[in-house]
Amino acid sequence: MPYLPSDSRYDSMTYNRVGRSGLKLPAISLGWWYNFGGVDRLENMRAIARRAFDLGVTHFDLANDYGPPPGSAEENFKTLFNQDFRPYRDELVISTKAGYQMWKGPYGEWGSRKYLLASLDQSLKRMGLDYVDIFYSHRPDPETPLEETMGALDSAVRQGKALYVGISSYSPEMTREAARILREMGTPLLIHQPSYNMFDRWIEGGLLDVLSGEGIGCIVFSPLAQGQLTDRYLGGIPSDARASKTERVWLTPDHVKKNLPKVEQLNELAKARGQSLAQMAIAWTLRNPVVTSSLIGASSVKQLEDNLAALNNLKFSDEELGRIEEILKS
Ligand SMILES: NC(=O)c1ccc[n+]([C@@H]2O[C@H](COP(=O)([O-])OP(=O)(O)OC[C@H]3O[C@@H](n4cnc5c(N)ncnc54)[C@H](OP(=O)(O)O)[C@@H]3O)[C@@H](O)[C@H]2O)c1
Numbered sequence: 001m002p003y004l005p006s007d008s009r010y011d012s013m014t015y016n017r018v019g020r021s022g023l024k025l026p027a028i029s030l031g032w033w034y035n036f037g038g039v040d041r042l043e044n045m046r047a048i049a050r051r052a053f054d055l056g057v058t059h060f061d062l063a064n065d066y067g068p069p070p071g072s073a074e075e076n077f078k079t080l081f082n083q084d085f086r087p088y089r090d091e092l093v094i095s096t097k098a099g100y101q102m103w104k105g106p107y108g109e110w111g112s113r114k115y116l117l118a119s120l121d122q123s124l125k126r127m128g129l130d131y132v133d134i135f136y137s138h139r140p141d142p143e144t145p146l147e148e149t150m151g152a153l154d155s156a157v158r159q160g161k162a163l164y165v166g167i168s169s170y171s172p173e174m175t176r177e178a179a180r181i182l183r184e185m186g187t188p189l190l191i192h193q194p195s196y197n198m199f200d201r202w203i204e205g206g207l208l209d210v211l212s213g214e215g216i217g218c219i220v221f222s223p224l225a226q227g228q229l230t231d232r233y234l235g236g237i238p239s240d241a242r243a244s245k246t247e248r249v250w251l252t253p254d255h256v257k258k259n260l261p262k263v264e265q266l267n268e269l270a271k272a273r274g275q276s277l278a279q280m281a282i283a284w285t286l287r288n289p290v291v292t293s294s295l296i297g298a299s300s301v302k303q304l305e306d307n308l309a310a311l312n313n314l315k316f317s318d319e320e321l322g323r324i325e326e327i328l329k330s
């Protein structure tokens with residue numbers, strides 16, 4: 001069936017301004033790291049992407065290496081874009097990134113101009129797009145001068161291949177320096193994409209202050225700690241869950257088991273708030289106004305819908321925030 005997006009797609013979503021830019025992003029965005037690769041079912045990802053857009057999720061986040069196998073999420077994006085979303089290109093913010101290993105040899109990863117610009121060309125081809133809205137340096141490169149990496153981002157914009165640029169997982173100090181370099185080049189640093197969830201709070205140690213001071217947006221990834229801050233693992237580790245998949249080395253059964261006692265207590269608190277744990281975890285990442293968007297993943301339409309309903313209650317009392325701190329320290 002041809003896709004006709006819902007007429008009410010802008011009725012329930014909140015759109016937040018990205019730092020001091022002209023761009024707004026949905027408070028909840030959809031990431032294509034997992035569940036959109038060559039190993040996944042196209043019809044499931046189509047259903048998730050359509051439902052997301054129908055509910056006002058105007059931002060899909062990709063990277064050159066998303067899959068598995070690497071590159072396949074961008075290829076699947078091309079299929080879905082051509083079949084479903086092409087008429088709505090101007091209603092969508094599409095991002096991609098380069099930084100992790102994508103091809104063999106010395107030019108296939110990190111932050112050189114050689115790698116970043118070649119990777120962007122490859123991504124555009126795989127995605128069937130003329131330009132992306134945001135192009136990211138996916139990780140800081142300790143060996144390449146920051147001027148070179150930021151210069152490549154600036155070139156991507158000047159070549160018309162990206163509208164805005166971002167960085168991911170850069171320290172507060174490198175972020176300030178990156179912003180200065182880009183400002184001098186005339187291409188503002190739009191956004192930073194760091195990890196952030198109740199178990200991973202590194203951005204509270206300086207990065208949020210830098211972003212606020214510099215007027216840079218913030219889209220936080222893995223707000224559910226890859227599924228741990230949901231009901232996914234409350235009854236054991238399901239065989240189809242991310243922690244069971246051997247190629248998903250970023251989340252192991254050991255992580256899940258270690259955090260489970262806290263997750264159980266957080267789940268009780270979420271219930272008392274009348275929310276699912278996933279909803280409370282997403283709302284918690286959005287409590288600081290410096291955070292523009294919470295970047296979730298979902299393996300089903302049901303999970304996506306559960307997560308988007310977080311927007312129905314974003315407020316926390318001081319008592320609830322205190323209780324979360326207690327649980328996390330327990
Ligand atoms: N910049 C970077 O370096 C970087 C790194 C990582 C991620 N990211 C971005 O951030 C996005 C999100 O990352 P993430 O997938 O780790 O985010 P996440 O939202 O923390 O985890 C998503 C996973 O949690 C489970 N889940 C989601 N909603 C659920 C619900 N309502 N109930 C039960 N389980 C639920 C699903 O696991 P199952 O699959 O087991 O069902 C889903 O795949 C990525 O797609 C990517 O765009 C960026």
